[in-house]
Amino acid sequence: MKLYEKLAADIAALVQQGVLLPGERIPSVRQTSQHHRLSTTTVVRAYVLLESRGVIESRPQSGYFVRARPGESAIELRPSRPSPKPSAVDVSALVLSTLRSIRSGEAIPLGSPYPDSSLFPWQRISQYAANIARRYANWNVLDDLPPGSPDLIRQISRRYLENGYAIDPNEVIVTIGATEAINLCLQAVAKPGDTIAVESPTYYAMLHAIERLGMRVIEVATDPVEGIDIDALARLIDEKGIAACMVMPNFQNPLGFQMSDEKKRKLVALLTEKNIPVIENDVYGELYYGDAHPSSLKAYDTAGIVLHCASFSKTLTNAYRIGWALPGRYHGQVERLKFLNTLTTATIPQRAIAEFLKNDGYDFHLRRVRKAYAQQANIMVAAVRRFFPKGTTTSRPAGGYVLWVQLPEGVDAMELYHAALERRITVAPGHMFAPGFTYGHCIRLNYSADWSPEIEAAVQTLGKLAESLLARSRRGARQDDARP
Amino acid sequence: MKLYEKLAADIAALVQQGVLLPGERIPSVRQTSQHHRLSTTTVVRAYVLLESRGVIESRPQSGYFVRARPGESAIELRPSRPSPKPSAVDVSALVLSTLRSIRSGEAIPLGSPYPDSSLFPWQRISQYAANIARRYANWNVLDDLPPGSPDLIRQISRRYLENGYAIDPNEVIVTIGATEAINLCLQAVAKPGDTIAVESPTYYAMLHAIERLGMRVIEVATDPVEGIDIDALARLIDEKGIAACMVMPNFQNPLGFQMSDEKKRKLVALLTEKNIPVIENDVYGELYYGDAHPSSLKAYDTAGIVLHCASFSKTLTNAYRIGWALPGRYHGQVERLKFLNTLTTATIPQRAIAEFLKNDGYDFHLRRVRKAYAQQANIMVAAVRRFFPKGTTTSRPAGGYVLWVQLPEGVDAMELYHAALERRITVAPGHMFAPGFTYGHCIRLNYSADWSPEIEAAVQTLGKLAESLLARSRRGARQDDARP
Incomplete structure (x- = not known):
């Protein structure tokens, strides 16, 4: 295997393992050349090979990016089928109490509706x-x-x-x-x-x-x-x-x-x-x-x-x-x-x-924010895939900074919310997003904050909590079936 | 007449003419002594004489003030007698258009509901x-x-x-x-x-x-x-x-x-x-x-x-x-x-x-503001008495920074408002203060700004405008009487 083939294979493996995520920029030719002590010609050949295989794509004046794989069904969420009847509304009490739980500065605020303010001028x-x-x-x-x-x-x-x-x-x-x-x-x-x-x-x-x-x-x-x-x-x-x-x-x-x-x-x-x-x-x-x-x-x-x-x-x-x-x-x-x-x-x-x-540079500021959010969206989606129970599906945000996560049937989002809160992690339970509490197995996660080991650990904890709620619900279902 | 008697008579005349107003502080003994080139003993004797005659009063650690004359009926306004029926309300359009007319920075804002902000920290x-x-x-x-x-x-x-x-x-x-x-x-x-x-x-x-x-x-x-x-x-x-x-x-x-x-x-x-x-x-x-x-x-x-x-x-x-x-x-x-x-x-x-x-000194700030408003209230009342038509009555504010002025029957406050606006003076027409436009012959004047020749001239202009509206209304009434 030639040097450039070896490099291409290494990068492809990182993409495969989800270390490099769809949409993410990969290091520049110069960076990779310095980092791996390879000639720039070798790196360019590796990138061209990866591009020809559809793993990465070049964007003018921006560099190389991991391609979204067309074969991969990014969005598995189904369209909603809500009740066709009008109803009175009363979600504010739930929302206010949920937002209050996010107040205390020590919790990881994945349930927050607000952008992380460290990017603000x-x-x-x-x-x-x-x-x-x-x-x-x-x-x-x-x-x-x-x-x-x-x-x-x-x-x-x-x-x-x-x-x-x-x-x-x-x-x-x-x-x-x-x-x-x-x-x-x-x-x-x-x-x-x-x-x-x-x-x-x-x-x-x-x-x-x-x-x-x-x-x-x-x-x-x-x-x-x-x-x-x-x-x-x-x-x-x-x-x-x-x-x-x-x-x-x-x-x-x-x-x-x-x-x-x-x-x-x-x-x-x-x-x-x-x-x-x-x-x-x-x-x-x-x-x-x-x-x-x-x-x-x-x-x-x-x-x-x-x-x-x-x-x-x-x-x-x-x-x-x-x-x-x-x-x-x-x-x-x-x-x-x-x-x-x-x-x-x-x-x-x-x-x-x-x-x-x-x-001031409002446009410049916004470009920075958009880029950060787009990357963090990919990372959050990958983390949910890695840590959450099988059967979990997510949205694929085209903008903003929140992810909608649909848990397998049997996981109650309010229970997950309370269990997470005890571990100083907040989530927004799906109950807040419809009058009939239709989305009781969904949560909304905020990914506006710079990705960190603490956030990764929090998503992992959420995944484990969801696993155990799911297991308990399945045990309950089996016991119900076993009843005479 | 002795020197101190002459001084006392001069000050009494200033009070009589409304140059020194009830509640206003008169110059200190030292100031008067310097200003009039009199000994402090002479000034003190004059002040004591004025005090014994009930023209001024001394307040501990504050100095000498013009007394409110008990004989003078300060408030001539009568209690209101509104309609005993409930009614729908629609004053916001009038209020918004009036407040807008105050926006333009060049008008004298006697119609403003806001305090002059120069006293604010x-x-x-x-x-x-x-x-x-x-x-x-x-x-x-x-x-x-x-x-x-x-x-x-x-x-x-x-x-x-x-x-x-x-x-x-x-x-x-x-x-x-x-x-x-x-x-x-x-x-x-x-x-x-x-x-x-x-x-x-x-x-x-x-x-x-x-x-x-x-x-x-x-x-x-x-x-x-x-x-x-x-x-x-x-x-x-x-x-x-x-x-x-x-x-x-x-x-x-x-x-x-x-x-x-x-x-x-x-x-x-x-x-x-x-x-x-x-x-x-x-x-x-x-x-x-x-x-x-x-x-x-x-x-x-x-x-x-x-x-x-x-x-x-x-x-x-x-x-x-x-x-x-x-x-x-x-x-x-x-x-x-x-x-x-x-x-x-x-x-x-x-x-x-x-x-x-x-x-910071919120209390200190408030004391300064209260003192300024209390003095400016007296000055505004005196100015309205001096310049407005006979039959005009005013409130006697015990706090705040607005004066309610009731004009003689026949003066329409909306007409006065429009005429004043042409002269770049605003007033708040009484129509805004009740749903039935009950107070059509009243206006509200703001005295929060430091008294100035411009404000005095504006009050004088308002008084003249009110006089001419009153005269027109009386001519109209006579013509009506004269009709066959």
């Missing part, structure tokens, strides 16, 4: 805040009445333009995170008792808004790769009567899918025809792993029925709680409700973020 | 914010889930204790200003369609909360010095059925009165007996002009029916939007609603304020 933003306070000693809070700080609104509009979509700055309303945006938008389009269609599973903040406003929820079948089932939605609209729809087309929490442009267009067309407003939660839109910024429903909206909500809490800082809404034809109502709900959004945080967007 | 708080961001680069936002930052809650509790009232720290819920606190408390105690009793006139944020939640409002007769008419409230409770009550017992906006302890006790007793929750808006509590911190309804509450709301926006900084609620027996509901409404309150602002309260 805290100090820059905070410096801006300090400077702003110094400059505007006589600041007039009335300058930031709804719709919000003109500086920030200008920067938000510019950002959309950079991402390929021109919005009207007059449509932007600054809010207290996306949470307030979603609440205001929902109140603007529906009234207590109305039925709201959501993806299944869905992000619990959507359920909270519905719960808070005394509305009812109906879950729509959702494919873990394609997103909401538009035909199923159309049937529900005709049969059940729906006041509004709430979706996350980009990197849905918890499933992580990105709806295709074609499907986004179809969804907007259906809802336009039926004259049903749709609240689009796009807080993860900037955290894509692909080559380009994903489109949004808003981009296909001609009738003003899309109420687009987003925030800086997932991409820049979650210590300031700055979000916004683009409420389409409901702009007037949403602006009025913002004024009634919290009057204004804090001045200094708005301006500090605007300064950062204006002067 | 912006820079200190902002330094704390910067330090906190540096220290906690890995901050976990989950540590500040409702009820809020433990540090801030500790400081808020300590502050109540310093003011003579021990609260349970576990009762505190941090909110986005008092606006959110009021909204959450109202949603916790009443439902759409319910009737809520308010003072007449009342602060429009109270009306906004009622409007937003689809409730109805009933106004209760309110005395401009004593506060809400408890007998009238009792009758309305028996006759109309009331779900909750919203009041500002301390330095009510717009009337500025402070309810007596005796009356606070009676009000709580009545509502306890009838089992009706009461939302107490105490945002001005720290801005008293008297000798001691006023009590609150909360202090008399044994049944947990008082939902106490307050904020730092009027006393420390309005750029951070930090308020809180003490919701009594509704604590669980309010905490849940906070979580649903805006999830958390921004971390860094909470901690920056906590640091300021812990390390």
Whole structure:
């Protein structure tokens, strides 16, 4: 075997063993040459061989990456089949108690909904805040009445333009995170008792808004790769009567899918025809792993029925709680409700973020974050495969920083949650993601933190706990069978 | 006439002409002695003479002050007599458009609801914010889930204790200003369609909360010095059925009165007996002009029916939007609603304020602010008397920084508002303070800014505009009389 063949075989073995993961970058030619004391020619020949065999691929100006293997069924999750009946909602108590358990700084926060903040440019933003306070000693809070700080609104509009979509700055309303945006938008389009269609599973903040406003929820079948089932939605609209729809087309929490442009267009067309407003939660839109910024429903909206909500809490800082809404034809109502709900959004945080967007490398920062999350997603998927019981399936996130894990039948996610908490590990039990506690054998894992031996150990512990819960449940089942 | 008699007569004349105002400090003995080139003995004799005549009074360690003349009827406003019928509410559009007109930095903001921020310790708080961001680069936002930052809650509790009232720290819920606190408390105690009793006139944020939640409002007769008419409230409770009550017992906006302890006790007793929750808006509590911190309804509450709301926006900084609620027996509901409404309150602002309260002279800062506002209240009252048409009456604020001005019949406050706006002066028209636009001949003036020639000129202009509107209205009335 020649030297370059030996090197190629070694690398292929690492990929085989899951040490190098699909999508991960392999060391550069120069690094490998130095590391293995081989000539660069030898390394290049090895890489070309691996490329010809489909193990790795080269990307212009980026280097060599492990290829996603087409034969491998990356996603084994099935589309959801939720109950076709509307129901009242009451998940907030569970969510609040779960989030509280994550508070204590010592637990490994795999159940957290928030990104690890070590990638955030805290100090820059905070410096801006300090400077702003110094400059505007006589600041007039009335300058930031709804719709919000003109500086920030200008920067938000510019950002959309950079991402390929021109919005009207007059449509932007600054809010207290996306949470307030979603609440205001929902109140603007529906009234207590109305039925709201959501993806299944869905992000619990959507359920909270519905719960808070005394509305009812109906879950729509959702494919873990394609997103909401538009035909199923159309049937529900005709049969059940729906006041509004709430979706996350980009990197849905918890499933992580990105709806295709074609499907986004179809969804907007259906809802336009039926004259049903749709609240689009796009807080993860900037955290894509692909080559380009994903489109949004808003981009296909001609009738003003899309109420687009987003925030800086997932991409820049979650210590300031700055979000916004683009409420389409409901702009007037949403602006009025913002004024009634919290009057204004804090001045200094708005301006500090605007300064950062204006002067600093938001794009550069985001590229770093996206790259880290994309790699950590691969590592987390591999770790779950390695450590969790057979029959466990996972999502394949296309963006964001959460993984949806479906455990084999018989493992109760709440039991796993409690057992993990005793070992100072948190997970988000699937119960939080649907009103009927439909996802009792699923958990959501956060992989935003830099991968570490502690996190790996935590995933291993979770796997063992799941194994033992599964074994106990099977013993229970056998005993039931053995009963006379 | 001896030298000291001449000096005494000169000072008495200044008081007579309203140049020196009741409550204002007159120059010290040393200053006067230097200024007038008189011996200190002569000045002391003059002051003693003035004191014996009841023109000035000495206060230990503070100096000499112009006495409030007992013969002078300071408050000529009559108690309100609002309609006894509940009504739907829709004042937010008017309020928002009025506040917007105040935005533009060039107008004299006499219509502003906010304190002039030049007295605020912006820079200190902002330094704390910067330090906190540096220290906690890995901050976990989950540590500040409702009820809020433990540090801030500790400081808020300590502050109540310093003011003579021990609260349970576990009762505190941090909110986005008092606006959110009021909204959450109202949603916790009443439902759409319910009737809520308010003072007449009342602060429009109270009306906004009622409007937003689809409730109805009933106004209760309110005395401009004593506060809400408890007998009238009792009758309305028996006759109309009331779900909750919203009041500002301390330095009510717009009337500025402070309810007596005796009356606070009676009000709580009545509502306890009838089992009706009461939302107490105490945002001005720290801005008293008297000798001691006023009590609150909360202090008399044994049944947990008082939902106490307050904020730092009027006393420390309005750029951070930090308020809180003490919701009594509704604590669980309010905490849940906070979580649903805006999830958390921004971390860094909470901690920056906590640091300021812990390390800096909040009391010292407040003493300076109170003294400034008390003096500016006197000056504003005197200016309105000097410049406004005969028949104009004003409130006599006991705290806070707003004056309620009742114009003679025939002057429409909205017309005055528009005419003033053309001259780059804003006022708050009385229409904003009751659902039925009952106070169409009243305006509210903000005197939080340091008195200046520009402000004096603006009050003079307002007086002239009011005169001309009054003259026009009287001509109109005569023409009507003259018609066949």
